[in-house]
Amino acid sequence: MAEGREGLPERDRSIIARCVGEAYRECARDGRLPTLGDFHAALLAQPEPEAADIALRYERYVKGAFSFFNGQSNVALDSRITNIDMHGLGQNMRVFGMITVLEMVRTEETINRINTTHSLLVSFMKRFKGVSTECLFAYLDCFRW
Numbered sequence: 001m002a003e004g005r006e007g008l009p010e011r012d013r014s015i016i017a018r019c020v021g022e023a024y025r026e027c028a029r030d031g032r033l034p035t036l037g038d039f040h041a042a043l044l045a046q047p048e049p050e051a052a053d054i055a056l057r058y059e060r061y062v063k064g065a066f067s068f069f070n071g072q073s074n075v076a077l078d079s080r081i082t083n084i085d086m087h088g089l090g091q092n093m094r095v096f097g098m099i100t101v102l103e104m105v106r107t108e109e110t111i112n113r114i115n116t117t118h119s120l121l122v123s124f125m126k127r128f129k130g131v132s133t134e135c136l137f138a139y140l141d142c143f144r145w
Contacts, residue, residue, distance in 0.1 A: 015051050019043050036070040037062050 019042035023034035040062040043055035062070045075084070086097045
């Protein structure tokens with residue numbers, strides 16, 4: 001998707017950021033997470049010709065051969081152990097599958113590290129009894145994952 005070593009031009013990045021935000025806002029009204037199809041629809045609604053070009057680049061992931069990426073996930077990650085079977089994936093798609101799994105593991109590890117740090121900080125701050133520490137607890141609870 002990127003344009004060589006330089007990556008995407010700034011204009012394309014701005015359009016993509018705007019459309020991602022619009023897709024999330026639109027889907028939040030329905031109480032669901034956006035899919036690539038929602039992002040694609042937001043791109044097509046933009047007035048810039050570059051948006052139509054970006055939409056064309058994403059079309060194969062929305063309507064074409066790779067349209068299986070365009071849907072809600074059916075993976076339940078709330079179990080203690082999660083088995084992700086990539087046996088049915090073709091050789092070309094295993095790379096995408098492994099990247100997705102590794103990104104998921106990295107995200108979960110980061111969230112767990114944040115929650116552990118939060119717990120340690122709260123237990124340390126409980127020793128201090130003051131108005132400022134009560135405000136700090138309220139502030140920290142805003143960032144709890």
